[in-house]
Amino acid sequence: MTNLAKELTDMLEALGSHGKDPAGGVSRFLYTKEWIDAQRYLEKEMLDEGLDVHFDEIGNLFGTLKGSKYPNETILSGSHVDTVGNGGYYDGQFGIVAAFIAIKHLKAKYGQPLRNIEVVSMAEEEGSRFPYSFWGSKNIVGIAKNDDVKDITDFDGVPFVEAMRNAGFDFRDDTKGMREDLKAFVEIHNEQGNVLEAEEKSVGVVHSIVGQRRFNIEISGQANHAGTTPMGYRKDTVFATSQMVSEIITAARKHGDPLVATVGKIDVTPNVVNVVPGNTLFTLDIRHTEKDALVQFTEEVNEILNRLAKEHQVGLTIDMWMDEDPVPMDKNIVDLMIKQCDENGLNYKLMHSGAGHDSQIFAPKIPTAMIFVPSRDGISHNPAEYTEPADLAEGVKALMGALYELAYKE
Amino acid sequence: MTNLAKELTDMLEALGSHGKDPAGGVSRFLYTKEWIDAQRYLEKEMLDEGLDVHFDEIGNLFGTLKGSKYPNETILSGSHVDTVGNGGYYDGQFGIVAAFIAIKHLKAKYGQPLRNIEVVSMAEEEGSRFPYSFWGSKNIVGIAKNDDVKDITDFDGVPFVEAMRNAGFDFRDDTKGMREDLKAFVEIHNEQGNVLEAEEKSVGVVHSIVGQRRFNIEISGQANHAGTTPMGYRKDTVFATSQMVSEIITAARKHGDPLVATVGKIDVTPNVVNVVPGNTLFTLDIRHTEKDALVQFTEEVNEILNRLAKEHQVGLTIDMWMDEDPVPMDKNIVDLMIKQCDENGLNYKLMHSGAGHDSQIFAPKIPTAMIFVPSRDGISHNPAEYTEPADLAEGVKALMGALYELAYKE
Numbered sequence: 001m002t003n004l005a006k007e008l009t010d011m012l013e014a015l016g017s018h019g020k021d022p023a024g025g026v027s028r029f030l031y032t033k034e035w036i037d038a039q040r041y042l043e044k045e046m047l048d049e050g051l052d053v054h055f056d057e058i059g060n061l062f063g064t065l066k067g068s069k070y071p072n073e074t075i076l077s078g079s080h081v082d083t084v085g086n087g088g089y090y091d092g093q094f095g096i097v098a099a100f101i102a103i104k105h106l107k108a109k110y111g112q113p114l115r116n117i118e119v120v121s122m123a124e125e126e127g128s129r130f131p132y133s134f135w136g137s138k139n140i141v142g143i144a145k146n147d148d149v150k151d152i153t154d155f156d157g158v159p160f161v162e163a164m165r166n167a168g169f170d171f172r173d174d175t176k177g178m179r180e181d182l183k184a185f186v187e188i189h190n191e192q193g194n195v196l197e198a199e200e201k202s203v204g205v206v207h208s209i210v211g212q213r214r215f216n217i218e219i220s221g222q223a224n225h226a227g228t229t230p231m232g233y234r235k236d237t238v239f240a241t242s243q244m245v246s247e248i249i250t251a252a253r254k255h256g257d258p259l260v261a262t263v264g265k266i267d268v269t270p271n272v273v274n275v276v277p278g279n280t281l282f283t284l285d286i287r288h289t290e291k292d293a294l295v296q297f298t299e300e301v302n303e304i305l306n307r308l309a310k311e312h313q314v315g316l317t318i319d320m321w322m323d324e325d326p327v328p329m330d331k332n333i334v335d336l337m338i339k340q341c342d343e344n345g346l347n348y349k350l351m352h353s354g355a356g357h358d359s360q361i362f363a364p365k366i367p368t369a370m371i372f373v374p375s376r377d378g379i380s381h382n383p384a385e386y387t388e389p390a391d392l393a394e395g396v397k398a399l400m401g402a403l404y405e406l407a408y409k410e
Numbered sequence: 411m412t413n414l415a416k417e418l419t420d421m422l423e424a425l426g427s428h429g430k431d432p433a434g435g436v437s438r439f440l441y442t443k444e445w446i447d448a449q450r451y452l453e454k455e456m457l458d459e460g461l462d463v464h465f466d467e468i469g470n471l472f473g474t475l476k477g478s479k480y481p482n483e484t485i486l487s488g489s490h491v492d493t494v495g496n497g498g499y500y501d502g503q504f505g506i507v508a509a510f511i512a513i514k515h516l517k518a519k520y521g522q523p524l525r526n527i528e529v530v531s532m533a534e535e536e537g538s539r540f541p542y543s544f545w546g547s548k549n550i551v552g553i554a555k556n557d558d559v560k561d562i563t564d565f566d567g568v569p570f571v572e573a574m575r576n577a578g579f580d581f582r583d584d585t586k587g588m589r590e591d592l593k594a595f596v597e598i599h600n601e602q603g604n605v606l607e608a609e610e611k612s613v614g615v616v617h618s619i620v621g622q623r624r625f626n627i628e629i630s631g632q633a634n635h636a637g638t639t640p641m642g643y644r645k646d647t648v649f650a651t652s653q654m655v656s657e658i659i660t661a662a663r664k665h666g667d668p669l670v671a672t673v674g675k676i677d678v679t680p681n682v683v684n685v686v687p688g689n690t691l692f693t694l695d696i697r698h699t700e701k702d703a704l705v706q707f708t709e710e711v712n713e714i715l716n717r718l719a720k721e722h723q724v725g726l727t728i729d730m731w732m733d734e735d736p737v738p739m740d741k742n743i744v745d746l747m748i749k750q751c752d753e754n755g756l757n758y759k760l761m762h763s764g765a766g767h768d769s770q771i772f773a774p775k776i777p778t779a780m781i782f783v784p785s786r787d788g789i790s791h792n793p794a795e796y797t798e799p800a801d802l803a804e805g806v807k808a809l810m811g812a813l814y815e816l817a818y819k820e
Contacts, residue, residue, distance in 0.1 A: 193638025210637060214683055224788055226672035226695045227620060227764030228603025231663045233788070238673045242655035249649045253641045262636035263648045265681045273624055273674045273693040283683040285636045354637030378634055378643070 004101070004396060005389035011097045012392075015041060016089045025086040025383030026093075029129035029154075031059070031167040038081050042096065042121050049104055051119070057172040058139045058164065059123040065103050067115040067407065074181040075113075075406045077102065077399065078120035079189060080136055080358060084128045088385020090190040094373070094392065096121045098188045102400045106408070113407035115183065125358050129154045129163075137361035142178035146171045178365060184333060184406050185362040188371040188399045190387050192355050194378030202394035203348035204372030205337050209360045210258065210287040210352060211294050211326035217244070217305060220315035223270060223278030237280035238268060240312035247304045248284065252297070258352050259293060261286045289326045289352045327360040330367035333402060337369060340401025346394055371398050414515070414806060415799035421507045422802075425451060426499045435496040435793030436503075439539035439564075441469070441577040448491050452506065452531045459514055461529070467582040468549045468574065469533040475513050477525040477817065484526040484591040485816045487512065487809065489599060490535035490546055490768060497536075498795020500600040504783070504802065506531045508598045512810045516818070523817035525593065535768055539564045539573075547771035552588035556581045588775060594743060594816050595772040598781040598809045600797050602765050604788030612804035613758040614782030615747050619770045620668065620697040620762060621704050621736035627654070627715065630725035633680060633688030647690035648678060650722035657714045658694065662707070668762050669703060671696045699736045699762045737770040740777035743812065747779060750811025756804055781808050 001009070018038035019028030028034045039061050046053045046063030053063045061081075067073065079095020099119040106117065122136030130152050138144035149160045164170065196204050221235030245263045252261035262285045269279040284301065288294045302318065309316035334350075341348040353359075353370060362368040373395035376386040411419070428448035429438030438444045449471050456463045456473030463473045471491075477483065489505020509529040516527065532546030540562050548554035559570045574580065606614050631645030655673045662671035672695045679689040694711065698704045712728065719726035744760075751758040763769075763780060772778040783805035786796040 191638060192635050193640075194634070194643055195638070195640060198643060212637070224604070225602050225765060225790060226674055227622070227670065227697050227766075228601060228605070228790075229670070229764070229788055230603075230605060230667050231659075231670055232667070233604055233608060236659065236672070238655060238676065239659045242652045242659070242673075245648060245652035246656050249641075249646065249652070257640050257642070260637065260639070260641055262646070262684070262686050263652075264636055264678075264683045264685050264687055266648065266676050266678050267681075268674075268676050271675045271677075273695050274672070275674050276672050277674055285683050287637050354639070355635060356637075378639055380635060380638075 001389050002393055005393040007101055008097060008392045008396060009389050011101065012089050012094060015093050015097060019083065021086050023086055025088055026083045027085050027087065028081065028083045030082050030124040030135065031163040035082060036167055039121060042081070045100065046119065051103070055169070056139065057170055058135065059167060059169040060136050060140060061121040062118050063100065064116050064118045065107055065113065068112045069114040071116065072181050073183045074116040074118050075403060076118050076120055076182055076185045077187065077403060078122060079187050080122040080125035082124045082126050082128065084126050084381045086383055087381055088383060090385050090387055091192070091380050092125060094190055094387070095188050098396045098399055102396055102403055106400055106403060110404065110408055114410065115407045116181070117403055117407045122358060130160050134358065134361050137358040139172055140178060141361055141365045142176060144174060146174045182366050185359065185366055185368045186333065186371070186399060186402050186406070187357060187359045188373065188395050189357055190380060190385065191372040191375045192378070192380035193375060195351060196349060196372060196374035197376060197378065199349060201347050201349040202374065202391045203341060203346050203398045204351045205334060205341060205348055205398070206353050206370035206372060207329055207334055207350055208289040208352045209327040209357060210289050210354050211291055212285065212287045212322060212324045213294055213298060213320055214322035215284040216319040216321060217282050217284060218317045219280045219309070221278055222276070224276040226274040226276055229276055234276050235312065235314050236276050237314055238277045240308060240314045241266070241280045241282055244305055244308050245282065247308070248301055251300055251304065252286070255297060259286070259288045259297060260354060287354055291325050327363045329359070329363060329369045333367055333369035333406070336405040337371065337398060337402045340405060341398055344397055344401055346398055348398065369402065371395055371402070411799050412803055415803040417511055418507060418802045418806060419799050421511065422499050422504060425503050425507060429493065431496050433496055435498055436493045437495050437497065438491065438493045440492050440534040440545065441573040445492060446577055449531060452491070455510065456529065461513070465579070466549065467580055468545065469577060469579040470546050470550060471531040472528050473510065474526050474528045475517055475523065478522045479524040481526065482591050483593045484528050485813060486528050486530055486592055486595045487597065487813060488530035488532060489597050490532040492534045492536050492538065494536050494538045494791045496793055497791055498793060500795050500797055501602065501790055502535060504600060505598050508806045508809055512806055512813055516810055516813060520814065520818055524820065525817045526591070527813055527817045532768060540570050544768065544771050547768040549582055550588060551771055551775045552586060554584060556584045592776050595769065595776055595778045596743065596781070596809060596812050596816070597767060597769045598783065598805050599767055600790060600795065601782040601785045602788070602790035603785060605761060606759060606782060606784035607786060607788065609759060611757050611759040612784065612801045613751060613756050613808045614761045615744060615751060615758055615808070616763050616780035616782060617739055617744055617760055618699045618762045619737040619767060620699050620764050621701055622695065622697045622732060622734045623704055623708060623730055624732035625694040626691060626729040626731060627694060628689070628691045628727045629719065630689050634686040636684040636686055639686055644686050645722065645724050646686050647724055648687045650718060650724045651676070651690045651692055654715055654718050655692065657718070658711055661710055661714065662696070665707060669696070669698045669707060670764060697764055701735050737773045739769070739773060739779045743777055743779035743816070746815040747781070747808060747812045750815060751808055754807055754811055756808055758808065779812065781805055781812070
């Protein structure tokens, strides 16, 4: 293992020790003792490295390497410190560790940058403890509204506000906008998919984050005795659903990458072996990097559903309960990352992100980009999450290249 | 309403009052207080009618109108007195009430028969309280094994044996065979399907009870992130299942009546909107009146499943956990029922039964036949179960015709 790879895995392990779950992996929820311990550990590392360190009101942690020429311009890098329940060692925390180590190496190699480089350990992204996601990044860019969380509670009934205050933090003044010094954000994250692994690449340069639409589709027919109801007298919602799902997924495959369509959930009523099912509900999740493609595929899905509902003489309700637009990354940063990857001989691939990340919160506000490292077997949100140390190091080299371009060059 | 129709509905109501469920319908489980009350009510009615009344060891209730010429030959008619939870007023209890009233009217009209006619209120058929079905009829024909129930308990943990003894009954000597005087069994039952209603018939003469095969089919693929896994990298078990179900049901429809095929239950794992489902289990229930057709369709199903599992590169396990052969009704009784229906101008249809009944337990032992009356909207096992009083009366006329042929003629 190279020194850089070892440095990364050692620090991931140290950070991952805060919230290590006896049931496996890391469970580190917003404002818990484990979360505070993790932030304190990072604070100490940053102080030891000589960075200017501060928490913001709500608990995002920042460590700054001051710039010599443009002290009011900051290049930010990092990710979220919270995890899902029984999460892995990479999701979120690798983005923090990588930014910290990148800054350390850049400082050692190139000295003081022209602009500030700042590592951020963001308070929250996953929405695992409270029913709210992106609390960290939304506060940084000034779009978090205190009203959105003031009445929510966690799975044990603990109010958000109480948890926040007990951890030593409080609301920011949410009438204020974002910090004016932030000029760019670069996040490194594990891919959470298997594209890099399958194509044997070490680094992904992300050009955009997909938009998502999610639907609940309910088919209503007639519950009947499975023995006494001839096929011709049935309104079988599982039969109707089977043809709908088959056609939708087939259409998505025909459409081709980067479109993905997933029917992840099916709830049949009454769901017993000897009753023709009178009601079936299924979900559909579609994602694409282009909004037009999402709109067009939605129309295709509607056509399929309506045609088959008519054919099967079943009732149909379609509820689109999520509609998030795709988020393109900043073209300039993407171009300079590609340049740096080429110059440094990195084994990279230009790709999109199929999952949501803090970067999508930053991108509408400041130039933003992302780097991926591979996920073994595409696994994430699981103790089995893993990235080869050599790939972690390659990812950090790509990150260093980007930060160098952004902070050390005029 | 005719007198006969009124007599039937009054007695159904009286019997249905024992076990009337505040949540709707009738809940009358084996050996409960409600069950005992119902049997005692019937016992009194039979005694009042001057029948010879007795319970057997396990709690089947019999009322006999003695024959003049062949006192050792008995024509049996009746059904089961237990219900499912929140069952209707017709399933089971109509068969008892109809047999009782048929005997009463035959006696009034024709006097003493040549052979005994006996009404039976059977202890149990549904398997609703204990995990055992046909306890009543299986004891009558001598195939119930005491060992099969001696260790089972109900949903509250009450042992079968304790419930039986507390109700005043006990095991029969299960080394003994069936009564030798039983020469035929005729059961009348509500159809529990919508064929008679759809075809506007009042009476169904059943020529056979379908055989059934039930399968658990498990598809194993790979759980993946719904956003980060391109379509080409997926082993999507819901997609595979959708095509399997679609092809199986389409093949069954093409095969035509009386084949029915039902996928009543689907369990997806992990069953969340944003995960490509790594595992899907579904059930298949197929029924037909001919064993050959069941065997042939099973082969067809196997071909479909194996071909699609290979195409989708998913794992497949097929578990056939029920395999019951079709049961033909006695041709002689069917023929004489048809003759009677024709002579009496009844609006009948020759048909099969898609559901299981006590008759299938009797049929391999003694000549057996069944009569159906319509079920409104095909509904059964539900408080909404209903048959028009006029159709109840038509059914009883068909039953009287059959009993007359069997008990009053040489």
